[in-house]
Amino acid sequence: MYSSKLVRNFSPSMPVQQHKPVRQPPHSDSIHFPGAVKSKFTSALQFQSPGGAPAIPTYRLMDTDGVVIDKSNVPKVGKEMALKMYRDMVTVSIMDLIMYDSQRQGRISFYMVSAGEEGVAVGSAAALEPDDVIFSQYREQGVLMYRGYTLDEFMNQLFANKNDYGKGRNMPVHYMSEKLRLHPISSTLATQIPHAVGAAYALKLNGSPNITVCYFGDGAASEGDFHAALNVAATRACPVVFFCRNNGYAISTPTLEQYKGDGVASRGMGYGIDTIRVDGNDIWAVYEVTKRAREIAVTQQKPVLIEAMSYRVSHHSTSDDSFAYRAKDEVEDWKRRDNPITRLRKYLEAKGWWSTDEDMALRSSLRKEILQAFSRAEKMKRPPIKDLFMDIYEEPTEDLKEQMAELKNILDKYPEEYDLDSHEGGKDGL
Incomplete structure (x- = not known):
């Protein structure tokens, strides 16, 4: 069920637990046990069935045609910001297509497309403060884009060249940026969730006005790290x-085979965390929900869980063929009926802020910009070979020095087996 009402207090009622004996009359109808909230007694033996509870509603601001549902709740976003959000979504979608094809051509080794989820990333990023700390997974290109990550920075990472912040040691789409307060992305599922909690606790102890934001998918929510992190938070x-x-x-693995409960949002309620479900294809709903969630986290110093409902239009990655486990008709149906970019464009056009001609010009211009950044990054040399051994310790240990010497001997002995000229400094870069 969709809802256009953004309830301020969408939290479970969690009074402070009493850890000392509480005097109760012998025939009281309820008691506050140490392990739960105040609970009424009953003489009826009845198990609580998840099927008996209503599903958590999904907050939405505009429908699939870009029309605001509740006219008293119009998005509080001006033209300049709205157009930036649209441009970033379109940029990500075009970059995804180009980089997916480049992997198929063997020019990069791996890529993950975020088609269908652009509104989730850009809408949430727009609601955050620049110094909020990000722990992401691997479909948050839009978060980086909105924060100012340039096309050159994207391409440097994807090609693992000498300007890559990770010095060529990570897989493609595993971005990082100290300037934008984005922690390095890890392939290992869900490890960023407890890390985000630890960082948030550090911010709390330091009296910081900022928060951490942790992005993950429904699959990561099935990992043990998810549950441990939510409980600690x-x-x-x-x-x-x-x-x-x-x-x-x-x-x-479809969600039908992942869990039987009411999505991921119901788990937040179980851990005593303020929780909300939002239409992830509605960028304005995502923006409003994230903005309110941030406000709660900052002012009340506590965690919030957002479950953004969307659909992964693309294959999981360039290593996946999703038509092996889902019908093409299902994907095409979602493409036609609910695309976050199309929905926002209809909204902008209705406001008189955008037109078909402007859209065509933007897409043509962006494609040229992306291809230019692509060409620059592809031609750059790879990082110096010595970077394989640096940044592990402040000073290389004796073991590392021995390994470096061993590698140098191998390169001296078999120079024709290695493309040393493609690395910055060549053999002298070791």
Whole structure:
């Protein structure tokens, strides 16, 4: 069920637990046990069935035609900001297509497309402050784009060249940026969730006005790290916003086979965390929900869970063929009926802020910009060979020095087996 009402207090009622004996009359109708909230007694033996509870509603501001549902709740975003959000979404979608094709051509080794989820990333990023700390997964290109990550920075990472912040040691789409307060992305599922909680607790202890935001998918929510992290965040009241992109599939596993409960949002309620579900294809709903969630996390110093409902239009990655486990008709149906970019464009056109001609010109211009950045990054040399051994310790250990010497001997002995000229400094870069 959709709802256009953004309830300010969407939290479970969690009074402070009493850890000392409480005097109660012998025939009281309720009691506050140490392990739960105040609960009424009953003489009826009845198990609580999840099927008996109503599903958590999904907050939405505009429909699939870009029309605002509740006219008293118009998005509080001006033309300049709205057009930037649209431009960033379109940029990500075009970059995705180009980089997916480049992997198929063997020019990069791996890529992950975020088609269908652009509104989730850009809408949430627009609601954050620049110094909020990001722990993301691998479909948050729009978050970086909105924060100012340039096309050159994207391409440098994807080609693992000498300007890559990770010095060529990470897989493609594993971005990082100290300037933009983005922690390095890890392939290992869900490890960023407890890290985000730890960072949020540190911010809390330091009296920081900022929060951490942790992005992950529905598949990561099935990992143990998710549950441990939410429990610690709740019990230690950490200012973190958990942002789950529920796109229907964890690689080849549909949500139907992942869990039986009411999505991921119901788990937040179980851990005593303020929780809301939002239409992830509605960029204005995502923006409003994230803005309110951040406010709660900052002012009340506690965690919030957002479950953004969407659909993964693309394959999981360039290593996946999703038509092996889902019908093409299903994907095409979602493409036609609910695209976050199309929905925002209709809204902008209705406002008189955008036109078909402007859209065509933007897409043509962006494609040229992306291809130019692509060409620059592809031609750059790779990082110096010595970077394989640097940044592990402040000073290389004796073991590392021995390994470097061993590698140098191998390169001296078999120079024709290695493309040393493609690295910065060549053999002298070791």
